[in-house]
Amino acid sequence: MAVINNILQTNLNGLILKNPIMTASGTYGYADEYDDFINVENLGAIVTKAISLKPREGNKHTRIAETEAGMINSIGLENVGIEKFLKEKLPVLKEKNIDFIMNIAGSTQEEYTELAKICNENKIKAIELNVSCPNVKTGCIEFGVDEKALYNLVSEVRKNYKGYLIVKLTPNVTSIENIGIAAEKAGANAISAINTIKGMSIKLNYINGRFNKAVVQGGYSGIGIKPAALSAVSKLSKVVSIPIIGIGGIEKLNDILEFFAAGAQAIQIGTANFTHPDIAEKLIFELEEYILQNGFKDLNELKRELRI
Amino acid sequence: MIKDQIKKIYKAKIINTEKVSTNSYYIEIDCNKEIEAKAGQFVSIYCEGLTFRRPFSIFTNNKGKIGILYKERGKGTKYIKSLKKGESIDISGPLGNSFSIKNCKSLLIGAGIGTAPISFLKSKLENENIENIFIAGFLNKNEIPKLINPNIIYTDDGSFGKKGNVLSDTEEIIKKYKPEIIYGCGPEIVLKKISELGERYNIETQISLEKLMACSIGVCRGCVIDIKHGTKTVNASVCKDGPVFWGNEVIWQ
Numbered sequence: 001m002a003v004i005n006n007i008l009q010t011n012l013n014g015l016i017l018k019n020p021i022m023t024a025s026g027t028y029g030y031a032d033e034y035d036d037f038i039n040v041e042n043l044g045a046i047v048t049k050a051i052s053l054k055p056r057e058g059n060k061h062t063r064i065a066e067t068e069a070g071m072i073n074s075i076g077l078e079n080v081g082i083e084k085f086l087k088e089k090l091p092v093l094k095e096k097n098i099d100f101i102m103n104i105a106g107s108t109q110e111e112y113t114e115l116a117k118i119c120n121e122n123k124i125k126a127i128e129l130n131v132s133c134p135n136v137k138t139g140c141i142e143f144g145v146d147e148k149a150l151y152n153l154v155s156e157v158r159k160n161y162k163g164y165l166i167v168k169l170t171p172n173v174t175s176i177e178n179i180g181i182a183a184e185k186a187g188a189n190a191i192s193a194i195n196t197i198k199g200m201s202i203k204l205n206y207i208n209g210r211f212n213k214a215v216v217q218g219g220y221s222g223i224g225i226k227p228a229a230l231s232a233v234s235k236l237s238k239v240v241s242i243p244i245i246g247i248g249g250i251e252k253l254n255d256i257l258e259f260f261a262a263g264a265q266a267i268q269i270g271t272a273n274f275t276h277p278d279i280a281e282k283l284i285f286e287l288e289e290y291i292l293q294n295g296f297k298d299l300n301e302l303k304r305e306l307r308i
Numbered sequence: 309m310i311k312d313q314i315k316k317i318y319k320a321k322i323i324n325t326e327k328v329s330t331n332s333y334y335i336e337i338d339c340n341k342e343i344e345a346k347a348g349q350f351v352s353i354y355c356e357g358l359t360f361r362r363p364f365s366i367f368t369n370n371k372g373k374i375g376i377l378y379k380e381r382g383k384g385t386k387y388i389k390s391l392k393k394g395e396s397i398d399i400s401g402p403l404g405n406s407f408s409i410k411n412c413k414s415l416l417i418g419a420g421i422g423t424a425p426i427s428f429l430k431s432k433l434e435n436e437n438i439e440n441i442f443i444a445g446f447l448n449k450n451e452i453p454k455l456i457n458p459n460i461i462y463t464d465d466g467s468f469g470k471k472g473n474v475l476s477d478t479e480e481i482i483k484k485y486k487p488e489i490i491y492g493c494g495p496e497i498v499l500k501k502i503s504e505l506g507e508r509y510n511i512e513t514q515i516s517l518e519k520l521m522a523c524s525i526g527v528c529r530g531c532v533i534d535i536k537h538g539t540k541t542v543n544a545s546v547c548k549d550g551p552v553f554w555g556n557e558v559i560w561q
């Protein structure tokens with residue numbers, strides 16, 4: 001099986017991908033583990049784990065829990081830091097010919113600006129801003145929940161970074177439309193949505209007259225968040241004109257079609273990579289097969305037909 | 309450089325299933341491809357409807373065939389139990405690091421279902437003619453799986469073998485037998501004691517840890533523990549850097 005004729009080629013208003021299927025930040029590392037399972041270079045792109053200015057150790061307490069329809073994570077952005085990424089991970093991605101988008105995260109606007117500059121100097125083709133991080137200057141408020149803070153952040157990054165800029169929105173807001181509009185106004189080339197939903201897992205086990213309590217507070221992802229993600233993508237698609245990358249609970253071909261119907265131009269797969277390490281590549285083949293079998297000219301025609 | 313055994317997903321066929329104690333089962337899977345697993349490595353199994361694949365230590369490995377020994381706990385193991393001979397199963401591996409085998413007198417300690425990887429280790433040592441003793445511990449006679457190969461068995465209630473827990477006589481065994489390395493797998497409390505004994509008697513220990521896993525291949529950082537690295541504390545993933553660690557490296561909670 002091989003992808004033929006470029007029928008899956010996806011043009012995100014300037015960023016051209018082999019196909020619309022990417023893997024989501026934090027679920028694919030730096031792609032170094034997955035090439036035992038698939039040909040990673042077949043993917044539209046991989047989005048790296050969030051990279052911060054300095055290495056981060058992440059959280060100390062229990063970091064994951066499985067839920068009825070997905071999982072909760074509280075990893076705490078453990079990552080190698082930008083210096084080590086550029087020195088050790090970037091050359092491998094390049095050598096293996098893997099298209100990638102760098103996901104970046106900071107805790108102050110200055111940190112994001114600094115990261116943007118470094119990405120610019122290193123000619124990183126595309127970055128995705130993770131704005132679901134608390135702004136340490138304003139306490140626990142995330143950049144991505146405050147229109148003004150987000151507008152300023154994206155504008156500042158835009159000034160310092162000439163490549164393709166994606167802003168990844170958090171669903172934990174009252175109006176995701178307003179946040180999307182702010183991102184577009186500030187100069188984003190695309191929006192990706194959604195990041196994880198705030199969620200909690202409590203597992204109780206009564207043994208020997210005592211409750212054993214396993215608690216994880218963090219971000220909810222996986223199949224259970226698909227309806228929320230579809231809603232966000234659909235609402236955003238009505239108010240912004242930049243491309244939208246749909247994320248949330250995708251694990252089969254039909255999920256991808258639903259995201260196209262809602263207005264996504266491309267998609268990312270997250271949690272499902274854990275359940276099926278070969279899922280992303282499999283879905284590329286399935287999508288291609290679907291287009292050919294049903295007699296569509298290409299992906300663009302399929303998307304037009306699907307659009308609600 | 310020899311590339312480590314490639315981790316692949318096998319839509320494999322179940323060639324054998326067997327109930328081996330009141331609450332544990334053996335399942336043998338034909339991956340239809342030559343696999344050379346090391347003792348201590350594990351596989352992950354997709355269980356229908358569940359987000360996380362379930363990790364299980366490799367208990368037997370004969371060419372392309374992998375056997376595991378599992379205890380029924382929740383949904384995942386119930387699903388595996390429901391599978392029948394001839395049906396297919398989604399298995400990935402071998403994953404993780406392995407026990408470091410040394411050519412010296414070895415003491416092997418396994419408690420409960422932790423005896424599975426230790427049994428595999430014992431057969432590897434025996435293949436290399438390395439002298440060893442394997443002691444195993446269980447709650448009672450009904451929980452002893454049929455297929456394991458220990459030299460000494462303990463049961464908490466004395467219903468089989470010696471009465472007591474698996475570590476009841478370890479100090480005496482250490483003094484008499486004078487092992488140069490101790491391997492262990494089982495509940496964390498047992499592993500902690502093994503590593504303490506190792507420090508007290510100045511013997512190297514290698515223990516296999518368990519931790520809830522999401523990706524089981526080292527990318528999500530969900531299964532990390534604290535490890536001593538010189539004077540520093542660093543993160544290590546149980547799924548990729550482990551599951552086997554040197555006892556004196558682990559920082560116990």
Ligand SMILES: Cc1cc2nc3c(=O)[nH]c(=O)nc-3n(C[C@H](O)[C@H](O)[C@H](O)COP(=O)(O)OP(=O)(O)OC[C@H]3O[C@@H](n4cnc5c(N)ncnc54)[C@H](O)[C@@H]3O)c2cc1C
Pocket residue numbers: 205350362363364365366376377378379380381382383384385386421424425517518519520521551
């Ligand atoms: C590297 C590694 C190797 C393993 N090897 C084996 C093996 O060879 N044989 C075997 O039977 N099991 C082994 N396990 C444990 C096994 O993975 C779990 O028992 C299994 O995932 C439980 O799945 P479940 O869906 O049936 O239970 P769940 O529904 O997930 O859990 C049911 C109950 O069991 C408890 N539980 C779940 N996971 C564990 C765990 N890891 N340790 C202790 N309690 C747990 C839960 O707290 C809960 O109360 C191993 C684990 C690891 C990390």
Ligand SMILES: Cc1cc2nc3c(=O)[nH]c(=O)nc-3n(C[C@H](O)[C@H](O)[C@H](O)COP(=O)(O)O)c2cc1C
Pocket residue numbers: 024025026027049050073075077103130168194195196220221222223225247248249250268269270271272528
């Ligand atoms: C373990 C884990 C780690 C994640 N880390 C990041 C991250 O570093 N940066 C980021 O922008 N999103 C991160 N995410 C969010 C995902 O990229 C994705 O937006 C979310 O999981 C929803 O998609 P899914 O339902 O397909 O998993 C993480 C998700 C998980 C499960």
Ligand code: FES
Pocket residue numbers: 520521522523524525526527528529530531532545546547548
């Ligand atoms: S389970 Fe993902 S890093 Fe270990």
